[in-house]
Amino acid sequence: MRKKVIAGNWKMFKTQAESEDFLKGFLPALEDTPSGREVILCVPFTDLNALSRNLHGSLVQLGAQNVHWETQGAYTGEISAEMLTEIGVRYVIIGHSERRQFFGETDETVNLRLKAAQKNGLTPILCVGETKQQRDAGETETLISMQLNKDLVDINQSNLIIAYEPIWAIGTGETCETKEANRVIGLMRSQLKNPDVPIQYGGSVKPSNIDEIMAQPEIDGVLVGGASLEADSFARIVNYQN
Numbered sequence: 320m321r322k323k324v325i326a327g328n329w330k331m332f333k334t335q336a337e338s339e340d341f342l343k344g345f346l347p348a349l350e351d352t353p354s355g356r357e358v359i360l361c362v363p364f365t366d367l368n369a370l371s372r373n374l375h376g377s378l379v380q381l382g383a384q385n386v387h388w389e390t391q392g393a394y395t396g397e398i399s400a401e402m403l404t405e406i407g408v409r410y411v412i413i414g415h416s417e418r419r420q421f422f423g424e425t426d427e428t429v430n431l432r433l434k435a436a437q438k439n440g441l442t443p444i445l446c447v448g449e450t451k452q453q454r455d456a457g458e459t460e461t462l463i464s465m466q467l468n469k470d471l472v473d474i475n476q477s478n479l480i481i482a483y484e485p486i487w488a489i490g491t492g493e494t495c496e497t498k499e500a501n502r503v504i505g506l507m508r509s510q511l512k513n514p515d516v517p518i519q520y521g522g523s524v525k526p527s528n529i530d531e532i533m534a535q536p537e538i539d540g541v542l543v544g545g546a547s548l549e550a551d552s553f554a555r556i557v558n559y560q561n
């Protein structure tokens with residue numbers, strides 16, 4: 320059976336003090352979390368150390384939101400895989416639509432970052448997804464298939480998580496219909512060399528829709544933005560009913 324992976328993406332939210340406060344409410348709520356669920360918090364770089372110190376022995380693993388492909392060098396504003404693994408980071412989000420849209424991330428740089436992450440012992444969470452315009456034009460399948468083709472060149476599919484995040488469903492409150500998300504994720508899986516890669520859904524996941532999302536057979540987890548910022552709501556998502 321494929322593992323279930325529940326990840327929070329804090330984006331550019333929370334100071335260190337706020338992240339420590341979050342943990343005080345969140346960790347006790349995980350005491351009865353069923354086994355077999357991987358819980359990941361992908362947080363701003365400045366929160367990583369504080370969380371790393373406070374997560375020992377808990378179910379929660381640490382993730383970052385970006386990594387550079389070089390080991391070191393004159394790359395102002397970037398971070399290396401070694402800098403992340405040294406402080407206990409195990410996962411990294413790569414190719415999030417916000418990076419593609421606002422920071423010039425391309426399928427080529429996504430591929431370079433994926434390779435560097437894997438080479439240095441990180442598990443990447445690769446994000447793909449279509450815009451509203453592409454969906455309305457009937458281009459969803461082609462676009463996603465093209466993203467996967469380009470992003471996954473020479474990538475080891477046994478150390479990989481993929482997230483299907485329709486861009487029009489991110490932060491909008493408009494969730495992709497669960498059966499439709501299941502269908503697209505099924506198509507994505509059929510294109511992979513390794514069908515056991517966990518594939519998550521992301522986009523307006525909330526306590527009110529998590530049970531229905533996780534009941535879909537192709538969906539192996541969720542990548543959660545806004546609803547991962549509050550301890551209670553993220554705990555409810557992690558503790559989804561099945």
Ligand SMILES: O=C(CO)COP(=O)(O)O
Pocket residue numbers: 328415484488489490491492521522523524542543544545546
């Ligand atoms: O971008 C997302 C996770 O990476 C989704 O964000 P929301 O859950 O806020 O829609």
